[in-house]
Amino acid sequence: MRSPTRISSPQSSHPHSGSPGVHYSNPYEELAELADPYDPDDPLGLGPTSEDDDADLGGRRGKPVSSGSAEADDGEAWSPPNHRRASRRRRGRFKAVPRTAKALIGLLVLALLLVLGDRCAVMYAERQAEQELQKKLDLATAPNVTIHGFPFLTQVLGKHLQQVDIAVPDVAADRVSLAEVRAQAQGIRIVGDLPSSFRGAVVSRMKGDVLLSFEDLSRELGASQVRFRALGPSSVRADGKLPVAGQQVSLHAQAHIQRQGDRGISTSVTDMRLDIPGIASYRPGPEPRAGLYLHKKAATRISEDSEKARALLAIPSVAEKLGVPPAEAGQALNDGQKLDRITGSPRFVPALLAVNLVRAANDHPDLARKLGIDPMVAAALTRLKVPELTDKLELSFQLPKKAKGIRLANIGVSPEGIRADLVGAELNFGKTR
Incomplete structure (x- = not known):
């Protein structure tokens, strides 16, 4: 067993030691002497951390404090840091705002x-207006109403709205439906109070447009067998199929757009023909334009086919x-x-194209x-x-009777379809008197 360390010291002796002049020391006390002196302001030895610590220490940072004294050099007694001070400082920062x-x-x-609040009032008024218009005009779909101008509440108090936009989809108009009706009303004077006692309105001026789409025309008039498209600034082309005697013939026509008074639109159909594909076309109506006429390719084939040419020449009226x-x-x-001399003549094919084959x-x-035409x-x-x-x-439509003054x-x-502008002035909606 290792004996305890002995350190000789001439100036000290242990009272219980058997031999004078021999001193026994504690190694933990020696380690404690090597450590930094204890600082009551930093008991954990972490050192200074923030400027707030300077305020808490009263500006004593950097001043040595004696480990054997309970007071600092300036005589102030040490106390633990007060963390509530920081929260009071934070609450006080808002007071510092000008x-x-x-x-x-x-x-x-x-x-x-x-x-x-103003926008909420606008949305409520728009919703009420949509419901009222749908009921008054007997619309299948509620319109879309947009009220312009800001602020809205001052307009309501003044009983005068700057501008209101209205978009109405699918408006019934005779045999077809208007795909869209758009209107812009300006200078609207409110009669009554919004929203509780609203009675009506007077519109100083209004403009807009209506659209009769080709898609709706094809669905409602053509029953999915006829397609409409633009042919010119005032004409529409119709192309499709039509069942005749168990066979599908091609239908082609032109419809010219015209005004019907100042509140309606109508069409007049012209240049209609029914085609037996690759053989002949039938034009209905009175002669001489109406009748059954061969296509040019069919006439050319007949001029080159001796049997068919003889069949034509065998009928005196045709010859x-x-x-x-x-x-x-x-x-x-x-x-x-x-x-061959007759059919090979340059005049034969043009003459054959002009022959009406209805009676023949x-x-x-x-x-x-023999000509490829089904007699039935x-x-x-x-x-x-x-x-x-x-x-x-043919189609026609009139503006709703309730839309007076437009x-x-x-x-x-x-x-996209047939379009027309809408105009109006001093229009009364609801009870304005």
Whole structure:
């Protein structure tokens, strides 16, 4: 076993030691002497941390404090740091803000509240107006109302609105529906008080437009078989299919837009034809324009087909319309060279295109078959009447009777559909007296 350390000291001796002059020391006391002196202001030895500590220490940072004394050099007794001081300082910072800044902040908050209240009032008024318009005009869909101008509440107090925009979708108009009606009302004088006792309004001036879309025309008039598109500034083209005697024929027509008074629009259908694809076209109506006429390609094929050419020349009325005398036509029936001279003439195809085959197809079914025309289809086409066909394509609409004082202007055709401007002045809505 290791013996305890002995340190000789001539000046001290342990009272219980057996030998004078021998001193036993404690090693932990020696380590304590090597450590930094204890600082009551920093008992954990962390050192200074912030400027707030300087304030808490009263400006004593950097001054040595005796470990054996309970007071600092300036005589002030040491006390633990007061952490509540920092929170009091933070609460006091708002008091340090100038009164002008506080007033500005307050005004800003008040302005935000006023704006929010004004916008809420606008939305409520717009909602009420939408419901009222839908009921008064008997609309299937509620319109979209937008009230312009700020602030709104001052306009209400003055009973005068600067501008109100209205958009109404799907307005019924006779056989079709208007895809969209847009109106901009300006200078609106309110009769009554909003919103409790509102009775009506007087609009100083109004402008807007209506759209009759081609998509709606195709769906409501063409029953998904006819498509409408713009043809010119005042014309519409209609193309589609029509069942005739169990066969689909192509339908083509033009509709010209015209004004019907100052509150309506109508169309007149012209240049209608029904095509048997690749063979002939039928134009309904009175002669001489109406009738069944071959296509140019079909006429060219007939001029090159001896059998079909002989079938045409065998009918005297047809040969006469082709400009072939009866005797010459009779010779061509048995003389191939004669037939080739007739059909090879540059005048044959144009003459054949001008021949109306309605009667020939009806009276000579075999001829119709040789030409590629179904006799039953040809007969059904001749029975079609112009009013029946145009009724499928003609359209008209009038503005609602309840929209008094509004008239149509500048009617035209756009890529989307038929458009017309709306104008009006001094319009009364509701009870204005």
